[in-house]
Amino acid sequence: MNTVELITKKRNGQALTEAEIEYLVNGYTAGDIPDYQMSAFLMAVYFNGMDKAETVALTQIMRDSGDVVDLSAIDGIKVDKHSTGGVGDKTTLIVGPIAAACGVPIAKMSGRGLGFTGGTIDKLEAIPGYKTSITEQEFMDQVNSRGISVIGQTGHIAPADKKIYALRDVTGTVENLSLITSSIMSKKLAAGSDAILLDVKCGSGAFMKNQEDAEELASLMVEIGNADGKKTMAMITDMEQPLGNAIGNALEVEEAIDVLKNRGPEDITQLCIALGGMMIYMGEKASSPEEGMQKARTVLEDGSALTKFRDLIEGQGGDPAIIDDPSLMPQAEFCMELKAWEDGYIEAIDAMRIGLASQHTGAGRERKDDVIDMSAGIILCKKRRDHVISGETICKIYGNDIKKVEKALEEVTNSVRISVKKPDDISLIKKIID
Numbered sequence: 001m002n003t004v005e006l007i008t009k010k011r012n013g014q015a016l017t018e019a020e021i022e023y024l025v026n027g028y029t030a031g032d033i034p035d036y037q038m039s040a041f042l043m044a045v046y047f048n049g050m051d052k053a054e055t056v057a058l059t060q061i062m063r064d065s066g067d068v069v070d071l072s073a074i075d076g077i078k079v080d081k082h083s084t085g086g087v088g089d090k091t092t093l094i095v096g097p098i099a100a101a102c103g104v105p106i107a108k109m110s111g112r113g114l115g116f117t118g119g120t121i122d123k124l125e126a127i128p129g130y131k132t133s134i135t136e137q138e139f140m141d142q143v144n145s146r147g148i149s150v151i152g153q154t155g156h157i158a159p160a161d162k163k164i165y166a167l168r169d170v171t172g173t174v175e176n177l178s179l180i181t182s183s184i185m186s187k188k189l190a191a192g193s194d195a196i197l198l199d200v201k202c203g204s205g206a207f208m209k210n211q212e213d214a215e216e217l218a219s220l221m222v223e224i225g226n227a228d229g230k231k232t233m234a235m236i237t238d239m240e241q242p243l244g245n246a247i248g249n250a251l252e253v254e255e256a257i258d259v260l261k262n263r264g265p266e267d268i269t270q271l272c273i274a275l276g277g278m279m280i281y282m283g284e285k286a287s288s289p290e291e292g293m294q295k296a297r298t299v300l301e302d303g304s305a306l307t308k309f310r311d312l313i314e315g316q317g318g319d320p321a322i323i324d325d326p327s328l329m330p331q332a333e334f335c336m337e338l339k340a341w342e343d344g345y346i347e348a349i350d351a352m353r354i355g356l357a358s359q360h361t362g363a364g365r366e367r368k369d370d371v372i373d374m375s376a377g378i379i380l381c382k383k384r385r386d387h388v389i390s391g392e393t394i395c396k397i398y399g400n401d402i403k404k405v406e407k408a409l410e411e412v413t414n415s416v417r418i419s420v421k422k423p424d425d426i427s428l429i430k431k432i433i434d
């Protein structure tokens, strides 16, 4: 086979065979095909797309490029959850303990941030002592003894995706349905759980800006997951404004604890009850999603989800005292506030711009090897549809570098709109796909 011929074939809009896709993916992963040829191929896919058979083949080839984890030593139906990425999305820290408290084993491998904000693993590293890297045996033992473990995804899971994603990130080829589907599903299928719940974000802070695209992505991922023998479902959820009030690593852990104490912000609490309820149902610990949601509410109210979070932290060497005293996590030196410039209602808090602002504070990476400032980030004191009076604080920006905090303040200012009229409500959960 010849790489140039395959690039040309895709450039001309033709479908590739499984063998041809395998040649390109394995060749690139092994270092035999250079970045410039893979970049050209990815751009051809970006413009011409892939059909379903090509997408399935790409997913399976990337899944098989590394280890496919065997979690059979863990009892019960293991349910994984994946979010396509959003600003202020700390749901794993909450739904993992909720589902585990209801008896669903959570053996979760999570990633680091891909852009704006830190990922679940970055957030967990804000907890002093928490080990995101433990041996496979320790991981299995912890799930069997404590019901939950959350670790960083190893380089052995879908290494082809790791290399290709890094290239897509710097060649403007991320936002393509087939490439996103195969990237996410190759990792999820390799991670070994029996069932997968996908939280597909939709709105300004998400890859998918409108519901139609989000539904197309969700349907394709669900189909690929189910075809692989994993019970797969998806929820399309809103990402027009950040989720919850906190954006930034230690700040998000603190907010997750508040939700687990049943005193968190309304939107993230409701979303976690819905996601958690679905995981409980998928893990066959409830006979319907509604019963799952009821169980999720109960474990938030009776404190058993919080106890599971404590168990998780203790099991992985972290300091559980942060649950009672979050100030034991890194604290920022500087704080600046954005004040309302007129009376009215918050019409928009643009998630993408807030994400960028949070990145400016140091809470997210601008380059792959940047070190995250765990204490940095943003707290929203007002959300969409809230009333504000001129001079009232809309949000607080934290960081250890005053210049970065000032730059973030500028970005945040551009992200907020105030209007005289109260804007219409936007539903948080738009659709469920199974």
Ligand code: URA
Pocket: 084, 085, 114, 165, 174, 179, 180, 181, 183, 184
């Ligand atoms: N998340 C991933 O893991 N891959 C993508 O392509 C997009 C989001």
